[in-house]
Amino acid sequence: QKEVEQNSGPLSVPEGAIASLNCTYSDRVSQSFFWYRQYSGKSPELIMSIYSNGDKEDGRFTAQLNKASQYVSLLIRDSQPSDSATYLCARANTGKLIFGQGTTLQVKP
């Protein structure tokens, strides 16, 4: 079992829809989780961090963490074509980040 698992996609949604990205992890000890956005040929850009159970909202983005079920999700409301990218889920482990392989999101006009 991979430490952090994501569906590679692609996930295709129409413009204006809600995109739902999911991530599961295997380590019950992890406390910190992050979502990064990576455009093709670019480096990862931090968009959300979440440390406690529940929801955290920032603009059009909502991160959800459920430690009992060991999953993290990212919701993107009112999806725009500019949101088309690969979204990487990561958990922190003793100073390092462990990433999933990323989910490719395509937002179609």
Next chain:
Amino acid sequence: DAGVTQSPTHLIKTRGQHVTLRCSPISGHKSVSWYQQVLGQGPQFIFQYYEKEERGRGNFPDRFSARQFPNYSSELNVNALLLGDSALYLCASSLVGREVFFGQGTRLTVV
């Protein structure tokens, strides 16, 4: 404020050669980490340095080494390059236990 800066942005090397990649962290960040990202995969942890000491090492061969300088900048060195070392090398900086921010990366191609 300037973000994490890396140099060079692109590099082409021949098998067997050596390469040095450089990184300057965000001002005030004392922790610097290096990651390797191959196409289609998430970044893989290589090293973490804090206060000039190695604090973590990923599953990479001894051909990979790094160091951190008194001004918290860092170098990643790779010896005896293999074709499989072709990847995007990412430097990241953070405050201890907080969010990690990546530089623009160095695209290394080994031919």
